[in-house]
Amino acid sequence: MSEAVRAPQQDRSRATRQRLLEAAVDSLADVGYAATTVAVVAARAGVSRGAAQHHFPTRADLFAAAVEYMTEVRLAEIRAAQLPAGPGRTEAIVSLLVDVYTGPLFKAALHLWVAASTEEPLRAQIVRLEERVGRRAHRALLDVLDVSERTPGVRETVQGVLDMARGLGLADLLSDDSARRRGIVRQWSRILDQALLAPGV
């Protein structure tokens, strides 16, 4: 097969894969784990079930790849965001982070985590996924905050912010928590600024 023929096929294959990953996250977030079968995701993506199974041998493979891919996309957006300099920068960063944890990606991950907690071998696969995405989110937040975890206390300070963001995501699952959340993001951004000035206190 010539290069000219192969390249468009690879593009199509990549686009199909991407549609499946996006559809998997959206479906998990909307209807939960039990209702998100491979057939449902394939239909949502406008892809045949056979094509879906060609890309992802198991449902767990599809879900893990979907959460990992969308995490990369969301973290890349945060890294590329136009952030204000000086005061307001930390709050802008924390807001962007918390937006991720209150969007479909977090809801999808939550359904997956809870399903995995009572279902082997999904649990083992999701534990590995959780480690990877946790490390990437931690690294991205260190980078955009422009702090180093070689400074004592910074690592734990930043990890606590990620945990707070997770908690805010959970609090937004059943009802719109945005008003309460805004106040917390503002206050914790101030606290974070102070804490990062003297992290080893």
Place this chain on the structure above:
Amino acid sequence: MSEAVRAPQQDRSRATRQRLLEAAVDSLADVGYAATTVAVVAARAGVSRGAAQHHFPTRADLFAAAVEYMTEVRLAEIRAAQLPAGPGRTEAIVSLLVDVYTGPLFKAALHLWVAASTEEPLRAQIVRLEERVGRRAHRALLDVLDVSERTPGVRETVQGVLDMARGLGLADLLSDDSARRRGIVRQWSRILDQALLAPGV
């Protein structure tokens, strides 16, 4: 019926109810929402299914009452705890709080919240429950920290700590996160002490 006969019956009824509530939380935490039927809870509590249905007309009633009851028990324990005075007090409080969010009660609530997110009318019932238990936890934490939310910033500072605890609970769902958690609790207790000294900063 004489008082002498009625009182022991009321005691037995209260004990039965309590065993059902504890069994419901333990079952939700262990096997999740779908597998926690009223029959499973009744068997776990050593109570007949009929008796369980006498106490709780629906499965949602049982689960909501169970999470509310166990929240009261756990918060009462925190309020009654012997806490060190001076340095170390805040860390002791945050540790106790985080212990609740990494125990069976939080896991049970998490299964219930996630199930409710795709299931009406459970959702509406759990939204009301979430508001009540959220308010009680917030009030208990203000009280044991001995701070007032009339001071600007205190409300949001303390709410953020509850959200961080929720996030730490989620991070402990699939694997033992205690080592990472210890460092975060220590660091954020220091930060919280500073923040509560100058909450409006």
